Every structure is written in C-alpha cells, then in structure tokens.
Amino acid sequence: MSPSSGALTRPEQDESSPAGHSRIRALVPLAGVAALLTAAWGIAAWVADALPGPTATVAQLWEMAADGRAGSILWRVAVFMGVSFAIAMVLGIAGGLAISMSRWADRGLSAYLAALQAMPTSMWIPVVAILLGTDVWSLGAVVTLGAVPAIMLGTRTAVRNVPPLLLRAGRTLGERGTSLVIRVVLPAALPGIMTGVELGWSIAFRSLVAGEIFSGALSGTGIGTVIARSRRTGDLTEMMATIVIVLVFSVVIDRWVFSRVQAHLRARRGLVDPGLPH
Numbered sequence: 001m002s003p004s005s006g007a008l009t010r011p012e013q014d015e016s017s018p019a020g021h022s023r024i025r026a027l028v029p030l031a032g033v034a035a036l037l038t039a040a041w042g043i044a045a046w047v048a049d050a051l052p053g054p055t056a057t058v059a060q061l062w063e064m065a066a067d068g069r070a071g072s073i074l075w076r077v078a079v080f081m082g083v084s085f086a087i088a089m090v091l092g093i094a095g096g097l098a099i100s101m102s103r104w105a106d107r108g109l110s111a112y113l114a115a116l117q118a119m120p121t122s123m124w125i126p127v128v129a130i131l132l133g134t135d136v137w138s139l140g141a142v143v144t145l146g147a148v149p150a151i152m153l154g155t156r157t158a159v160r161n162v163p164p165l166l167l168r169a170g171r172t173l174g175e176r177g178t179s180l181v182i183r184v185v186l187p188a189a190l191p192g193i194m195t196g197v198e199l200g201w202s203i204a205f206r207s208l209v210a211g212e213i214f215s216g217a218l219s220g221t222g223i224g225t226v227i228a229r230s231r232r233t234g235d236l237t238e239m240m241a242t243i244v245i246v247l248v249f250s251v252v253i254d255r256w257v258f259s260r261v262q263a264h265l266r267a268r269r270g271l272v273d274p275g276l277p278h
Contacts, residue, residue, distance in 0.1 A: 030251070052237040060241040073222045073245055077208070084140045085204050088147035092200060093193060095148070096155025097181065110156065117149040121207040125214050139211045146207030147200035154196010158189035191265050198258045205250060 038054050045053035064070040099105040124142055132138045170184035212224035230239035
C-alpha cells in the first residue's frame with residue numbers, strides 16, 4: 001500500500017510545480033510590453049525635449065516614494081475607488097436585475113442606459129459641481145454615475161442570456177421569486193455580470209481622472225493637485241511619475257482582481273483544461 005500510495009501522490013506534486021511556473025510565465029508578457037513601452041517612451045522624450053524621460057521619471061518616483069507622496073496618492077485612489085465603485089456595483093447590479101425582470105422596463109430604459117454609457121463623463125462634472133459643491137463627494141458622484149450604466153447594461157444582458165431551459169429546471173425544482181434569482185439566475189449570469197463590472201471599473205477610473213483634471217471644480221485623491229502644480233510650473237516630471245503610479249495601480253487591479261475572478265469562474269464551469277496553457 002505504501003509504494004502505491006506514494007505513486008499516487010507523485011503526480012500531484014508534479015502538477016503543483018507547473019502551476020507555479022505558469023504564474024511566473026504570466027508575468028513575462030507584462031515585463032516584455034513594459035520594456036517596449038519604456039523604449040518608446042525614451043525615444044519620444046529624446047524627440048520632444050519637454051517630455052521627461054524614463055530616467056528622470058524614475059528619479060522623481062523615488063523622491064515621491066521617499067517623502068510619502070506616492071503612497072498617499074495610491075492609498076487615496078484605492079480607498080476612493082473602492083468606496084465609489086462598491087456603491088456603483090450595488091446600484092448597477094440591482095438596477096440591471098430589476099430591468100431584466102420586466103420586459104416593459106427593459107424596452108423603455110435600455111436605450112437610455114446605452115446613451116448614458118456613451119456620454120462623455122466630463123459633461124457631468126460641472127453639473128455635479130453646481131448641485132453638490134466642489135468637495136470630494138462631488139467626485140465620488142461623478143465616478144459612480146460613470147460606472148452605473150455599464151454595470152446595469154452588463155447585468156441586464158447577462159440575465160437576459162440565461163438559457164430558458166435552466167429557468168424551467170429551477171422552477172421544476174421548486175425555485176420561485178427571490179430564490180430563483182439567487183440560486184439559479186445569478187450563478188448562471190455571473191460571468192456576464194463580471195464583464196459588465198470590469199467595463200464599469202474602467203469607465204469609473206476614467207471618470208476619476210477626468211474629474212481630477214478639472215481640479216478647479218473637483219478634487220479628492222491628490223492627482224488633481226499634481227495636475228494643477230504641473231500646469232502652473234510647466235514641469236511634467238511629477239505628472240509623468242503620477243501617470244506611472246496610476247498605470248501600475250490599474251495593471252495590478254486588472255491582473256490580481258479581475259483576471260483571477262474570471263479565471264475562477266471559468267474553472268468552476270469546466271472551461272479550463274489543466275493540460276493546456278491559459
């Protein structure tokens with residue numbers, strides 16, 4: 001029994017090693033693209049004298065990290081986006097479920113939601129600033145308003161695409177009303193809902209940066225202060241360093257949050273073959 005049990009456990013040990021190597025291999029394309037972007041950036045800085053190069057920007061990043069500015073921007077952006085986007089997710093998913101359950105509401109509201117999603121976020125900034133003032137809550141409202149239509153549309157589409165046969169099976173097993181939604185509709189629609197959430201995140205982040213660009217009206221994460229200072233002094237080095245911070249934050253959220261959630265959902269549905277690269 002002992003040799004056979006050891007033989008049975010040996011493949012599991014072999015499978016764990018490729019899994020670790022696959023995570024390392026997943027970082028190789030990111031590093032390669034980063035190197036290409038850095039090279040292109042260096043060439044652009046050599047052509048345009050006003051544009052700081054990678055070396056000057058890295059030095060500025062080191063200085064910002066040493067005096068706490070980089071950490072402050074990252075922390076405030078993370079907290080601000082976390083709170084604002086959590087509200088947008090609740091409103092968007094709940095609203096998407098509500099309109100998907102009513103054919104009349106679906107026909108009446110979907111076109112307007114699509115129009116709101118396509119509308120530039122900058123159009124809302126002066127309206128929100130006049131209605132709510134120029135404090136951090138105004139920027140939160142802009143971020144939330146930017147993300148909600150995309151999440152609602154993604155949820156509505158995902159729910160409408162749930163196979164009717166699955167709904168019939170749920171009703172046959174005794175699921176009705178809220179129980180049917182929670183135990184049948186939501187699990188089946190979750191991949192599509194997550195796609196809408198991911199799109200909503202990208203729109204929300206653009207809304208945040210747009211609100212900070214108009215920092216005379218809205219501010220709250222520190223990016224607006226950097227933009228105003230760079231505009232006043234004409235020195236783009238701190239601005240480029242802030243852009244790198246925001247870019248790294250976005251890549252981390254995409255790779256370590258959304259990509260992992262999507263991979264988990266695909267594995268739960270049997271869409272991942274362990275013998276093939278993913």
